[in-house]
Amino acid sequence: MATNWITAKVIENRKLTDRHYALIFEAELLPFQAGQFARLQIEAIGDEGKLEKFANPYSFINSPDEKYGEVYFNTVPDGKVSNGLAALKAGDTVEIAQPCVGFFVLSQIPKDVKNLWMFSTGTGIGPYLSMLKTADAWERFEKIILVHAVPYANELCYAELIQQFAIEHPDKFQFIPVVSREEHEGALKGRIPALIEDGDLEKKANLKINKEDSHVMLCGNSGMLKDSKAILKEQREMDRHLNHKPGHVSAEQYF
Numbered sequence: 214m215a216t217n218w219i220t221a222k223v224i225e226n227r228k229l230t231d232r233h234y235a236l237i238f239e240a241e242l243l244p245f246q247a248g249q250f251a252r253l254q255i256e257a258i259g260d261e262g263k264l265e266k267f268a269n270p271y272s273f274i275n276s277p278d279e280k281y282g283e284v285y286f287n288t289v290p291d292g293k294v295s296n297g298l299a300a301l302k303a304g305d306t307v308e309i310a311q312p313c314v315g316f317f318v319l320s321q322i323p324k325d326v327k328n329l330w331m332f333s334t335g336t337g338i339g340p341y342l343s344m345l346k347t348a349d350a351w352e353r354f355e356k357i358i359l360v361h362a363v364p365y366a367n368e369l370c371y372a373e374l375i376q377q378f379a380i381e382h383p384d385k386f387q388f389i390p391v392v393s394r395e396e397h398e399g400a401l402k403g404r405i406p407a408l409i410e411d412g413d414l415e416k417k418a419n420l421k422i423n424k425e426d427s428h429v430m431l432c433g434n435s436g437m438l439k440d441s442k443a444i445l446k447e448q449r450e451m452d453r454h455l456n457h458k459p460g461h462v463s464a465e466q467y468f
């Protein structure tokens with residue numbers, strides 16, 4: 214399908230931490246599946262000192278039927294698009310490529326899965342928040358365990374929304390925060406791959422990660438994805454899930 218750029222109007226650009234933002238916008242998005250992403254395009258001064266267009270992919274936090282679109286992002290040093298997005302104010306516009314794309318969606322998860330583990334680092338929690346806003350997530354699985362790993366506790370953004378999921382689905386949903394660089398009450402300390410390897414995540418969830426009834430979704434930085442996949446393969450014989458070869462691990466790499 215050909216890419217079509219549409220113009221979105223910024224409703225609010227909420228600063229969540231010194232480097233995290235929730236960009237809320239109004240746009241005529243084509244129908245999409247929770248978990249999909251689209252490229253956002255801004256104008257910035259390029260290397261040759263001229264105004265140029267720069268685009269990068271961002272996942273949507275909003276569910277497909279919400280009125281406003283929402284993207285959760287962090288700025289990276291010298292990053293053109295992330296800093297361009299951070300500078301947007303209410304009333305500004307941003308270009309969005311349509312349709313949304315991507316296979317990191319619940320319809321790709323094998324039908325017989327009972328327990329869904331959603332592992333994320335940083336802004337990689339975004340696609341899961343969109344999925345958890347849909348009825349499909351709550352109808353299909355017996356247990357959903359959302360794991361959010363961040364360096365500092367103040368980066369555990371979207372706590373209120375996550376708390377809402379826990380209130381609405383107390384027997385089905387568990388949230389496990391992981392903080393690596395400081396102690397935080399109620400959170401595990403360390404990195405996701407090590408916490409899978411030594412069983413701490415399973416102990417906290419009181420649930421096993423196994424190939425018989427679990428599916429693991431991984432979203433975020435390449436280090437977490439690579440190391441988690443290796444441990445799940447070595448320790449649990451859990452293979453990458455492909456369309457033509459069903460497995461137990463699905464992944465979306467942000468960088």
Ligand SMILES: Cc1cc2nc3c(=O)[nH]c(=O)nc-3n(C[C@H](O)[C@H](O)[C@H](O)COP(=O)(O)OP(=O)(O)OC[C@H]3O[C@@H](n4cnc5c(N)ncnc54)[C@H](O)[C@@H]3O)c2cc1C
Nearest residue numbers: 269270271272285286287289292293294295336339467468
């Ligand atoms: C499918 C997909 C979905 C994505 N969804 C999101 C999203 O919802 N929210 C979001 O914040 N980002 C998301 N990203 C990352 C995003 O597309 C950009 O790479 C990021 O915002 C940096 O863009 P930039 O133009 O500012 O910097 P660039 O010049 O493109 O990158 C500068 C450097 O920063 C590194 N980098 C990229 N992202 C990060 C990051 N988050 N933290 C630290 N370093 C990083 C890159 O590896 C590169 O070395 C997604 C990426 C992919 C592939």
